[in-house]
Amino acid sequence: MSLESVPPKYAQLVTELQRRIESGQYPPGSAMPSEHMLIAEFDVSRPTVVAALRVLRDQGWIDSRQGKGRFVRGRPALASLESARAGQVRLAGSEAAVPGEVLAAGVVDAPNRVRSLLGIGSSGKAFLRRRLLTADGAPSELLSLWLPLDLAESTNLTSAEPLKQGVRQHLESRKGVKFDHVVEHIVARMPTGEEADALSMRTGTPVLVVYATARDAAGRPLMVVDTVLPADLHELEDAYPLA
Structure with a gap:
């Protein structure tokens, strides 16, 4: 699926990755796809992928482990409320x-x-x-x-x-x-x-x-x-x- 023509690209990617986490496609504890895999699947640039993953990390959807990659935490309990400020x-x-x-x-x-x-x-x-x-x-x-x-x-x-x-x-x-x-x-x-x-x-x-x-x-x-x-x-x- 290409998101290249839909601005802002990183926000569209965030939404799709959140959907996959909520649906169980990316279950808690599982490893997130690599940056290279996301770039290839969504046909976006590396800065777009990095920005989307940073948002997910800052909001508590995923975490990063030094030398191991990024892992799913699940839907943050306060995600929907915090985003409504x-x-x-x-x-x-x-x-x-x-x-x-x-x-x-x-x-x-x-x-x-x-x-x-x-x-x-x-x-x-x-x-x-x-x-x-x-x-x-x-x-x-x-x-x-x-x-x-x-x-x-x-x-x-x-x-x-x-x-x-x-x-x-x-x-x-x-x-x-x-x-x-x-x-x-x-x-x-x-x-x-x-x-x-x-x-x-x-x-x-x-x-x-x-x-x-x-x-x-x-x-x-x-x-x-x-x-x-x-x-x-x-x-x-x-x-x-x-x-």
């Missing part, structure tokens, strides 16, 4: 895969919270890309990407068309930055008039707002993902291991 999903997912429309894309005066999270100081200017996402044909959430002005230059974020790749991948390839971690804050409040209109909300319904600040390894803020969710349509869930 809002900031991670919005940074990695293709805009084209989520129905919606671009409402704004340009330089604006950032609100105080975003200024603080981005560390942009007194200038108050930031680049905003805002989309209204839909589910089953109805408004579901407002998604805003806030970036320092220099990071938005020479990118496709001003386009009214949805990005075919994830925002993280786009910025890392265009700007040479490296995303390392995300810090999330969740607040509950009443919607602004603009938010209520865009989301077709009933009077008196609050919103949940998830602020996900993506940072590099040095802690420098690169982008804020601001997701406004009608509280009567969404439920936030998290899971974590106990030490």
Whole structure:
């Protein structure tokens, strides 16, 4: 089976290998196919295979043993919950895969919270890309990407068309930055008039707002993902291991 024409290739490979582990084709304790075998079967490059195996290892599906290879651990108990974190999903997912429309894309005066999270100081200017996402044909959430002005230059974020790749991948390839971690804050409040209109909300319904600040390894803020969710349509869930 060839995955070469389906971007991103490594993500498609991850999905297929997870399916094989869950189905028992690769049972716990068994050795994973070698990199050479995966390259030949899926007709992809070695970096694609290495990236996919790294994801599986980091998520706990497989482990590596020095000098022996990679072995199946099985489906991680928290895999499905951990993958659903809002900031991670919005940074990695293709805009084209989520129905919606671009409402704004340009330089604006950032609100105080975003200024603080981005560390942009007194200038108050930031680049905003805002989309209204839909589910089953109805408004579901407002998604805003806030970036320092220099990071938005020479990118496709001003386009009214949805990005075919994830925002993280786009910025890392265009700007040479490296995303390392995300810090999330969740607040509950009443919607602004603009938010209520865009989301077709009933009077008196609050919103949940998830602020996900993506940072590099040095802690420098690169982008804020601001997701406004009608509280009567969404439920936030998290899971974590106990030490």
